[in-house]
Amino acid sequence: METTKKSEKELLLEFEEKINGEQKIEPLDWMPEEYRQHLIRQISQHAHSEVIGMQPEGNWITRAPSLKSKKVLLAKIQDEGGHGLYLYSAAETLGVTRDQFIQWLHEGKSKYASVFNYAALTWADMGAIGWLVDGAAITNQVSLQRTSYGPYSRAMVRICKEESFHQRQGYKIMQNMMEGTKDQQEMAQDALNRWWWPALMMFGPHDGDSPRTNLAMKWKIKRETNDQLREKFINKTIPQAELIGLKVPDSNLELLTDGTYKHSDINWDEFWQVVNGNGPCNQQRLAHHIKVHNDGAWVRESAMLTSLIEE
Amino acid sequence: MSTTDTQGELWEVFIQSKAGQPFKHAGAIHAYDREMAIENARDTYTRRGEGTGLWVVKSKHIVSVQPNEEGYFFDPANDKVYRHPTFYDMPEGVKNM
């Protein structure tokens, strides 16, 4: 077999030609080390978010107000576990084991979406999370279906098919409460007040403060910037709130003639506080993940032994 | 901190959406044995009736063409245009062919 060795420069050129031609990059293809590292960071963070995100909602399974709402919530949370698994397997194609990803999470080297460090205090929060948090996630994930890395893109297509149920079930909870008693209406409004800003923070820092955005856009890992996605979400969500009689907690909202909204800026101090580990539930979320992982160690170990016997 | 990987082996999952359709790659899962592999594949990839058929195979057993070899690997097909129907000039007036 004779293969002519290509120089790094030629390989990079071929890689960028593929990207510019909207071709997907597959696991065995040559890719620049920075591209690989960016993907490892982004996809594993995404996977961790799906899994840690099961905690605030899991908190309400035993307290759901009816059997129907309990079944819906269970199905929704099970989907999130599945999303985590799709994403871990996409991330593993980059040459890192799942054990390693989990270890990085436990060591704090790998992050997850900060929004899950807020507590889910009432049943209305199940509505607000589905509608706003999943809504923001969908906005991001629809865009990521066109990401340049094949396995990530395919995982996103699968996830997006499942997400619209998540958002609808959340919005439906809010709608039901807004058609209920005064107490229920207040509870729904209170949930919106607490989740609106954390949902907007999910899109990350302003483009100017997001140092890796340029490369991610150039290599089409991301297809739209943080600010572009955030504006999209704001513009479609405000009318949804108004339709059921909820008020978005921003005194500077103004509908512009082009159908978009002028709005206040995020409290970036709070944003960085939570990112850096000082949100309301950071320690609790991670401690819980570590505990459950360690509690299950004996199951994995004995399953390993059984599989050796089968071989 | 444990350094041994206890997550089980990696398996690739293929789904047949309907009888008669080809099996298509869906993703991967971890499992310790065949039974767990097929059940994990079901729970992970077919929660909404995505398929009627399911295959799992250990990832390490899949043989694939290396991307940098694909040029010459597929070469033999490049000079055999006579495998395509358009290679053959047909006389005018021939029907049903």
Ligand SMILES: [Fe+2]
């Ligand atoms: Fe999800």
Ligand SMILES: [Fe+2]
């Ligand atoms: Fe979701």
